[in-house]
Amino acid sequence: MTPNEICLRLNGHELSQFVTVVGTPPDLRFFEDNLRTARGKHTVNFSVGGRYIRNRVSFRGPHVDIWNDFEPFAISEFIDAERKRVAAEQEKARFLDAIEGVFYLNAKTILNLELLPTFDKSILSKDPQGTKFFVSHRWQSPDHPDPKGEHLALLKQHASGHPTAHYWVDYSCLPQPRLVSDSKMFDRTLPKLTSIQSGASTLVIMDDQYLDRLWCHVEHYIGVLFSQANFGEKRRTIEYLGHGPADARELAESVQMLREPEWGRLRVTKESDIPFIQENWRFLTNILKFQLVDRFVEVFRTLPGKDLYCASGHFPQSVFGLSYPDSLGRISSVFRKFDWRTEAIYEENSLVRTAALLAHSDEFKKYEKRELRFSKYLFHEQRQVAYLAMLLALVRHANRFRFRVKYLRTLYAKIVIMSMFC
């Protein structure tokens, strides 16, 4: 079957744009098997953006007629405004995607130390390649973070197992203004701590007061956030030297839900740091929002014929309309039935796989008769809604005379997963 053989008409008008296909031809095997023999009329109802849409779908083999009264949502203006907002947030957060001129202690140097040294370029490596660790710890005294060498002992233990790694320790890798004259560099680098942390895995040296300190608390929070986010092959981890938090499970869930730290409870030496830290935290939460949208978009992209009917849809913009806690809450309830690793929800194709497993489990029954509701940020064009109606009508057609979805289960499960974007 070729794209030209399929004729999709919406409210009497042919949707002809889709026949111009450049590059790899779309895979139409699904329609070979399911559309060629389809005959009859179906009514498919669902909500988009809180509005009830009644679709009438008529199949005459590869000729499909769809009628509905969906009014497209003007997403362009919304996106432009949101892009500006996020750009402004990034500027306020002073977050850089790539940061240069950062100094690190290498593992070999750490193993030869007796006490953490002050900033000294001669023993530091500038912008090294390879494995990097960002060390988050509470200063034990105002003048030296580790006067008894307890933190250094833990670092040495770690470094002996990672002989080629580099470590960023604030006291040694950043000139401290009280101790050296290079205060400009201190002022330049301090606001970019999370940029440095984003390029490394986090090592936490925890003590009783660690989580009460504002900087420590946020470094820990961001470390957990980065360890959950999907950085592809350059995965970020969080490790605890000594002991970890007793409530790590709750902490991981709290970070994943992007619950704000209790700012008022946390102690900080310089009160003026607070607004900056808050801005920085708010901006970084976008990482998980974007990654969750990516997972939904992957599901969309596996739908049959998507190349034909939704080629104009660039879905990353949907992130601006995402209600993150609601969507995560809904999708997690299904995801955890098949995978307990909470952070795995951000791995590539995690939701495609969840849909595939859901389709072959008893859990699927729960979703068969539910009224489907979709976000207008995911389905904002008339053609997208018509396409969705056609797929749901095909599911209904394949399962005619039955109350349950027996055929095209995988397709239906994917549509159910997409309805969890809200």
Add this chain to the structure above:
Amino acid sequence: MLNFWKKRDRCSRCGKTLGSSRKITGRTPITLEQTGERLCADCALREVGGLLPEESGPEVNSFLDETIKSICVKADLDETLITARCKVVLGSDVEIQRTARGYDITFYALLLHNPEQTKKVVDYVVGWIAQNPLSINPLSEKISGDTALTQSNAVVFLFIPASRPLPSDEDLDFMTTQILPDFPRDKVGWLVYSQPHDSGPENHKFIGDTLSRWQSRQSNPESIKLLPKKAHTQAGRELICLVGRKFPPS
């Protein structure tokens, strides 16, 4: 019942019984198109000599990609549930088996140059999948104590295969009295998991990851010992638990 009376399918050249000794289904012997001869893998290898395709490379990837897509469309499956590969030496055109969460398929590499036979193989696999559908069990987790371990309390880990039900609260109480008879019930926490895989290395990795994640949250994890203990449910089902205790430094 053994079908000893039935004539076994044998190689036309060496007389060897056709089919692999591995636990597989879908034994379709290699058939030479021109002569109709049915050959074992060794004779087929000699027949084609140096013209054998490779087991990897772009051509193989493209073949696997296309074939799996065809199977998935016809069998109503997602591609993420299938692992597949090609092998130059194989006792049949295809070997398929069900895994805990999908299907594992091995194709005979010569199919790359035989589209007609590939179609038959696809139909065979689709039919086999229809007869052996997946039944995925959702995971479950039962927690009755996830507090930090001290010398005065204990934690018991239990890993149950995904296909088996989790024990009831009454079962856990019953088992506590067998494992830690001198401990008050409220000092014993249970962490019960149903495993995503029934067995194999993925299963071991899951258990290892779960235990190390838990240990990383404990203070002085080096003073914690995990000891295996057997216990019975009220219905007499024997289960092996891991009992975690904290001991004073020696």
